[in-house]
Amino acid sequence: VRLAEGRGGLTVVRVAGRAGSAEIYLHGAQVTDFTPVGGQPVLFLSGASRFEAAAAIRGGVPICFPWFGAHALDPAAPAHGFARLGEWEFVDAHESDDDVVLTFLLTDTPATRASAWPHRFEARYTVSIGARLTLALQVTNRETDAFTYEEALHTYLRVSDVRGTTVAGLQGTAFLNQLTGVTEPAENNPVGFATETDRLYPGSRGRATVADPDGRTVTIESDGSDSTVVWNPWIDKAARMADFGDDEWPGMLCVETANVRRDQVRLDAGRSHTTTVVFEVTV
Numbered sequence: 001v002r003l004a005e006g007r008g009g010l011t012v013v014r015v016a017g018r019a020g021s022a023e024i025y026l027h028g029a030q031v032t033d034f035t036p037v038g039g040q041p042v043l044f045l046s047g048a049s050r051f052e053a054a055a056a057i058r059g060g061v062p063i064c065f066p067w068f069g070a071h072a073l074d075p076a077a078p079a080h081g082f083a084r085l086g087e088w089e090f091v092d093a094h095e096s097d098d099d100v101v102l103t104f105l106l107t108d109t110p111a112t113r114a115s116a117w118p119h120r121f122e123a124r125y126t127v128s129i130g131a132r133l134t135l136a137l138q139v140t141n142r143e144t145d146a147f148t149y150e151e152a153l154h155t156y157l158r159v160s161d162v163r164g165t166t167v168a169g170l171q172g173t174a175f176l177n178q179l180t181g182v183t184e185p186a187e188n189n190p191v192g193f194a195t196e197t198d199r200l201y202p203g204s205r206g207r208a209t210v211a212d213p214d215g216r217t218v219t220i221e222s223d224g225s226d227s228t229v230v231w232n233p234w235i236d237k238a239a240r241m242a243d244f245g246d247d248e249w250p251g252m253l254c255v256e257t258a259n260v261r262r263d264q265v266r267l268d269a270g271r272s273h274t275t276t277v278v279f280e281v282t283v
Protein backbone atom coordinates (compact mmCIF):
# COMPACT_ATOMS: atom_id res chain seq x y z
CA VAL A 1 0.00 0.00 0.00
CA ARG A 2 1.54 3.25 -1.11
CA LEU A 3 0.34 6.87 -1.10
CA ALA A 4 1.43 8.76 -4.19
CA GLU A 5 0.73 11.88 -6.18
CA GLY A 6 -1.77 10.82 -8.83
CA ARG A 7 -3.10 12.60 -11.88
CA GLY A 8 -3.80 16.30 -11.56
CA GLY A 9 -1.75 16.33 -8.34
CA LEU A 10 -4.52 14.45 -6.50
CA THR A 11 -3.49 11.93 -3.86
CA VAL A 12 -3.90 8.28 -4.79
CA VAL A 13 -3.54 5.06 -2.78
CA ARG A 14 -1.95 2.29 -4.83
CA VAL A 15 -2.37 -1.29 -3.67
CA ALA A 16 -0.45 -4.27 -4.98
CA GLY A 17 -1.87 -7.24 -3.07
CA ARG A 18 -1.23 -10.96 -3.41
CA ALA A 19 -4.49 -11.52 -5.29
CA GLY A 20 -5.26 -8.16 -6.88
CA SER A 21 -4.15 -4.59 -7.39
CA ALA A 22 -6.08 -1.34 -7.17
CA GLU A 23 -5.91 2.42 -7.22
CA ILE A 24 -8.10 4.67 -5.06
CA TYR A 25 -8.14 8.47 -5.19
CA LEU A 26 -8.83 10.27 -1.90
CA HIS A 27 -10.85 12.67 -4.07
CA GLY A 28 -14.25 10.99 -3.80
CA ALA A 29 -12.63 7.84 -2.27
CA GLN A 30 -12.92 6.78 -5.86
CA VAL A 31 -11.64 3.36 -6.91
CA THR A 32 -10.30 3.94 -10.42
CA ASP A 33 -8.67 0.56 -11.01
CA PHE A 34 -9.12 -3.00 -9.80
CA THR A 35 -7.24 -5.79 -11.52
CA PRO A 36 -7.15 -9.35 -10.18
CA VAL A 37 -3.71 -10.96 -10.44
CA GLY A 38 -3.41 -12.60 -13.86
CA GLY A 39 -6.62 -10.93 -15.04
CA GLN A 40 -7.72 -7.83 -16.90
CA PRO A 41 -8.77 -4.47 -15.41
CA VAL A 42 -12.39 -4.77 -14.29
CA LEU A 43 -13.24 -1.06 -14.22
CA PHE A 44 -13.55 1.50 -16.98
CA LEU A 45 -11.85 4.88 -16.58
CA SER A 46 -12.37 7.50 -19.26
CA GLY A 47 -9.29 8.83 -21.03
CA ALA A 48 -11.04 12.21 -21.03
CA SER A 49 -11.71 12.31 -17.28
CA ARG A 50 -10.85 15.44 -15.39
CA PHE A 51 -8.61 15.00 -12.35
CA GLU A 52 -9.20 18.11 -10.29
CA ALA A 53 -10.74 18.98 -6.94
CA ALA A 54 -13.78 20.69 -8.47
CA ALA A 55 -14.83 17.81 -10.76
CA ALA A 56 -15.88 14.19 -10.40
CA ILE A 57 -13.59 11.53 -11.87
CA ARG A 58 -15.29 9.86 -14.86
CA GLY A 59 -15.00 6.14 -14.30
CA GLY A 60 -14.14 3.57 -11.68
CA VAL A 61 -16.61 3.70 -8.80
CA PRO A 62 -17.89 7.20 -7.99
CA ILE A 63 -19.78 7.29 -4.69
CA CYS A 64 -23.09 9.09 -5.16
CA PHE A 65 -24.23 10.41 -1.76
CA PRO A 66 -26.34 11.86 -0.14
CA TRP A 67 -28.56 12.35 -3.19
CA PHE A 68 -28.68 10.72 -6.61
CA GLY A 69 -28.89 12.65 -9.89
CA ALA A 70 -30.10 16.22 -9.68
CA HIS A 71 -31.18 17.31 -6.19
CA ALA A 72 -34.99 17.21 -6.04
CA LEU A 73 -35.34 20.69 -4.51
CA ASP A 74 -32.09 22.48 -5.33
CA PRO A 75 -31.19 22.47 -9.04
CA ALA A 76 -27.91 24.29 -8.28
CA ALA A 77 -26.65 21.47 -6.02
CA PRO A 78 -24.04 19.20 -7.65
CA ALA A 79 -25.40 16.11 -9.45
CA HIS A 80 -25.10 12.86 -7.46
CA GLY A 81 -24.29 14.66 -4.18
CA PHE A 82 -21.11 16.00 -2.64
CA ALA A 83 -19.31 12.75 -1.70
CA ARG A 84 -17.64 12.24 -5.08
CA LEU A 85 -16.30 15.80 -4.94
CA GLY A 86 -15.03 15.60 -1.36
CA GLU A 87 -11.58 14.78 -0.05
CA TRP A 88 -11.94 11.59 2.04
CA GLU A 89 -9.59 10.71 4.87
CA PHE A 90 -7.54 7.52 4.55
CA VAL A 91 -7.83 6.01 8.03
CA ASP A 92 -6.64 2.41 7.89
CA ALA A 93 -4.99 -0.31 5.82
CA HIS A 94 -4.56 -3.90 6.94
CA GLU A 95 -4.33 -7.39 5.51
CA SER A 96 -6.94 -10.06 5.96
CA ASP A 97 -6.05 -13.41 4.39
CA ASP A 98 -5.19 -12.55 0.77
CA ASP A 99 -7.09 -9.25 0.85
CA VAL A 100 -5.80 -5.75 1.46
CA VAL A 101 -8.50 -3.80 3.31
CA LEU A 102 -8.56 0.00 3.19
CA THR A 103 -10.88 2.35 5.07
CA PHE A 104 -11.81 5.90 4.12
CA LEU A 105 -13.89 8.41 6.05
CA LEU A 106 -16.03 11.40 5.16
CA THR A 107 -17.85 13.51 7.74
CA ASP A 108 -19.88 16.69 7.60
CA THR A 109 -18.09 20.02 7.24
CA PRO A 110 -19.32 23.62 7.39
CA ALA A 111 -19.75 23.38 3.59
CA THR A 112 -21.88 20.21 3.70
CA ARG A 113 -23.89 21.63 6.62
CA ALA A 114 -24.67 24.62 4.38
CA SER A 115 -25.60 22.34 1.44
CA ALA A 116 -28.93 20.98 0.23
CA TRP A 117 -28.38 18.08 2.69
CA PRO A 118 -27.23 19.81 5.91
CA HIS A 119 -27.07 16.84 8.30
CA ARG A 120 -24.32 15.60 10.62
CA PHE A 121 -23.12 12.22 9.40
CA GLU A 122 -20.21 9.86 9.14
CA ALA A 123 -19.58 7.81 5.99
CA ARG A 124 -17.09 4.96 6.35
CA TYR A 125 -16.03 3.26 3.12
CA THR A 126 -14.21 -0.05 3.19
CA VAL A 127 -12.47 -1.33 0.06
CA SER A 128 -11.17 -4.92 0.07
CA ILE A 129 -8.82 -5.85 -2.71
CA GLY A 130 -8.22 -9.50 -3.40
CA ALA A 131 -9.27 -11.89 -6.13
CA ARG A 132 -12.61 -10.13 -5.69
CA LEU A 133 -13.35 -6.45 -5.07
CA THR A 134 -15.58 -5.76 -2.07
CA LEU A 135 -16.96 -2.30 -1.35
CA ALA A 136 -18.91 -1.39 1.77
CA LEU A 137 -20.37 2.04 2.45
CA GLN A 138 -21.58 2.56 6.01
CA VAL A 139 -23.48 5.75 6.78
CA THR A 140 -24.15 6.80 10.37
CA ASN A 141 -26.63 9.43 11.49
CA ARG A 142 -24.87 11.82 13.92
CA GLU A 143 -27.99 13.99 14.32
CA THR A 144 -30.56 13.97 17.10
CA ASP A 145 -33.34 13.41 14.50
CA ALA A 146 -33.89 10.95 11.68
CA PHE A 147 -32.69 11.77 8.15
CA THR A 148 -33.03 10.20 4.71
CA TYR A 149 -30.40 9.88 2.01
CA GLU A 150 -29.84 8.32 -1.40
CA GLU A 151 -26.66 6.53 -2.44
CA ALA A 152 -25.11 4.65 -5.34
CA LEU A 153 -21.84 2.83 -5.87
CA HIS A 154 -21.84 4.01 -9.48
CA THR A 155 -19.65 1.27 -10.91
CA TYR A 156 -18.27 1.71 -14.43
CA LEU A 157 -17.48 -1.79 -15.70
CA ARG A 158 -15.06 -2.22 -18.58
CA VAL A 159 -16.64 -4.38 -21.29
CA SER A 160 -15.24 -5.49 -24.64
CA ASP A 161 -18.39 -4.32 -26.45
CA VAL A 162 -21.59 -3.21 -24.74
CA ARG A 163 -23.59 -4.15 -27.87
CA GLY A 164 -22.95 -7.82 -27.12
CA THR A 165 -23.10 -7.56 -23.31
CA THR A 166 -26.07 -8.67 -21.22
CA VAL A 167 -27.09 -8.15 -17.60
CA ALA A 168 -29.03 -10.98 -15.98
CA GLY A 169 -30.76 -10.82 -12.61
CA LEU A 170 -33.12 -7.91 -13.25
CA GLN A 171 -35.80 -9.94 -15.03
CA GLY A 172 -39.08 -9.80 -13.20
CA THR A 173 -38.53 -6.21 -12.00
CA ALA A 174 -40.40 -3.29 -13.58
CA PHE A 175 -38.06 -0.35 -14.24
CA LEU A 176 -38.18 3.41 -14.58
CA ASN A 177 -36.87 4.44 -17.97
CA GLN A 178 -35.02 7.60 -16.90
CA LEU A 179 -34.87 8.82 -20.52
CA THR A 180 -38.68 9.04 -20.80
CA GLY A 181 -39.80 9.12 -17.16
CA VAL A 182 -42.07 6.15 -17.92
CA THR A 183 -42.17 2.99 -15.80
CA GLU A 184 -41.93 -0.03 -18.08
CA PRO A 185 -42.99 -3.61 -17.34
CA ALA A 186 -40.54 -6.28 -16.29
CA GLU A 187 -38.75 -8.11 -19.10
CA ASN A 188 -38.29 -11.85 -19.48
CA ASN A 189 -34.75 -11.78 -20.80
CA PRO A 190 -31.44 -10.37 -19.58
CA VAL A 191 -30.97 -6.67 -20.41
CA GLY A 192 -29.26 -6.08 -23.76
CA PHE A 193 -27.94 -2.83 -25.25
CA ALA A 194 -28.85 -1.39 -28.65
CA THR A 195 -29.38 2.29 -27.78
CA GLU A 196 -28.87 4.83 -24.98
CA THR A 197 -29.94 3.12 -21.77
CA ASP A 198 -30.67 4.74 -18.40
CA ARG A 199 -32.84 2.52 -16.21
CA LEU A 200 -33.65 2.45 -12.53
CA TYR A 201 -34.80 -0.90 -11.14
CA PRO A 202 -36.39 -0.31 -7.72
CA GLY A 203 -36.78 -3.26 -5.40
CA SER A 204 -33.96 -5.22 -7.06
CA ARG A 205 -32.11 -6.91 -4.22
CA GLY A 206 -29.29 -9.37 -4.59
CA ARG A 207 -27.32 -10.47 -7.57
CA ALA A 208 -26.72 -9.34 -11.15
CA THR A 209 -24.51 -11.06 -13.69
CA VAL A 210 -22.83 -9.21 -16.53
CA ALA A 211 -21.89 -11.45 -19.47
CA ASP A 212 -19.25 -9.96 -21.76
CA PRO A 213 -19.09 -11.21 -25.36
CA ASP A 214 -15.39 -11.96 -24.76
CA GLY A 215 -16.48 -14.79 -22.43
CA ARG A 216 -15.86 -13.04 -19.11
CA THR A 217 -18.64 -12.88 -16.54
CA VAL A 218 -18.78 -10.33 -13.74
CA THR A 219 -20.96 -11.33 -10.81
CA ILE A 220 -22.27 -8.46 -8.70
CA GLU A 221 -23.54 -9.56 -5.31
CA SER A 222 -24.99 -6.90 -3.05
CA ASP A 223 -26.44 -6.53 0.39
CA GLY A 224 -28.27 -3.54 1.88
CA SER A 225 -29.15 -2.20 -1.58
CA ASP A 226 -32.67 -2.14 -2.98
CA SER A 227 -32.16 -0.33 -6.31
CA THR A 228 -30.04 -0.99 -9.37
CA VAL A 229 -29.24 1.57 -12.08
CA VAL A 230 -28.07 0.45 -15.52
CA TRP A 231 -26.56 3.12 -17.77
CA ASN A 232 -24.77 3.52 -21.08
CA PRO A 233 -24.73 6.97 -22.73
CA TRP A 234 -24.45 5.65 -26.32
CA ILE A 235 -23.39 7.93 -29.20
CA ASP A 236 -25.12 11.28 -28.75
CA LYS A 237 -24.79 11.61 -24.98
CA ALA A 238 -21.13 10.52 -25.19
CA ALA A 239 -20.58 13.33 -27.66
CA ARG A 240 -22.26 15.81 -25.27
CA MET A 241 -20.16 14.84 -22.24
CA ALA A 242 -16.96 16.88 -22.12
CA ASP A 243 -15.17 14.44 -19.82
CA PHE A 244 -15.95 11.28 -21.80
CA GLY A 245 -14.40 10.30 -25.14
CA ASP A 246 -16.80 10.24 -28.11
CA ASP A 247 -15.76 6.68 -28.98
CA GLU A 248 -15.56 5.23 -25.47
CA TRP A 249 -19.21 4.23 -24.99
CA PRO A 250 -18.92 0.66 -26.41
CA GLY A 251 -16.25 -0.12 -23.82
CA MET A 252 -18.22 0.61 -20.64
CA LEU A 253 -21.38 -0.22 -18.79
CA CYS A 254 -22.56 1.14 -15.45
CA VAL A 255 -24.36 -1.27 -13.13
CA GLU A 256 -24.94 0.68 -9.95
CA THR A 257 -25.66 -0.72 -6.50
CA ALA A 258 -28.01 1.88 -5.09
CA ASN A 259 -30.74 3.03 -2.74
CA VAL A 260 -32.57 5.79 -4.56
CA ARG A 261 -36.03 7.36 -4.93
CA ARG A 262 -38.55 5.13 -3.14
CA ASP A 263 -35.66 2.98 -1.84
CA GLN A 264 -33.87 5.91 -0.17
CA VAL A 265 -32.55 5.07 3.29
CA ARG A 266 -34.18 6.47 6.41
CA LEU A 267 -31.91 6.45 9.46
CA ASP A 268 -32.93 7.25 12.98
CA ALA A 269 -30.55 9.29 15.16
CA GLY A 270 -27.41 7.31 16.00
CA ARG A 271 -28.19 4.47 13.60
CA SER A 272 -26.10 3.15 10.67
CA HIS A 273 -26.84 1.49 7.36
CA THR A 274 -24.30 -0.45 5.29
CA THR A 275 -24.48 -1.24 1.60
CA THR A 276 -22.03 -3.87 0.43
CA VAL A 277 -21.17 -5.08 -3.06
CA VAL A 278 -18.79 -7.78 -4.24
CA PHE A 279 -17.47 -8.01 -7.81
CA GLU A 280 -16.06 -11.29 -9.03
CA VAL A 281 -14.84 -12.07 -12.52
CA THR A 282 -14.90 -15.54 -14.02
CA VAL A 283 -13.22 -16.21 -17.34
Ligand code: BG6
Pocket residue numbers: 056079080154178198199229231254256
Ligand atom coordinates in the same frame (compact mmCIF):
# COMPACT_ATOMS: atom_id res chain seq x y z
C1 BG6 B 1 -26.27 7.63 -14.11
C2 BG6 B 1 -27.58 8.31 -14.33
O1 BG6 B 1 -26.32 6.97 -12.90
O2 BG6 B 1 -25.23 8.57 -14.07
C3 BG6 B 1 -27.49 9.06 -15.64
O3 BG6 B 1 -28.63 7.36 -14.34
C4 BG6 B 1 -26.32 10.01 -15.63
O4 BG6 B 1 -28.71 9.76 -15.85
C5 BG6 B 1 -25.05 9.24 -15.29
O5 BG6 B 1 -26.19 10.61 -16.90
C6 BG6 B 1 -23.80 10.10 -15.22
O6 BG6 B 1 -23.96 11.16 -14.33
P1 BG6 B 1 -22.82 12.22 -14.16
O7 BG6 B 1 -23.36 13.26 -13.20
O8 BG6 B 1 -21.62 11.51 -13.62
O9 BG6 B 1 -22.55 12.79 -15.53
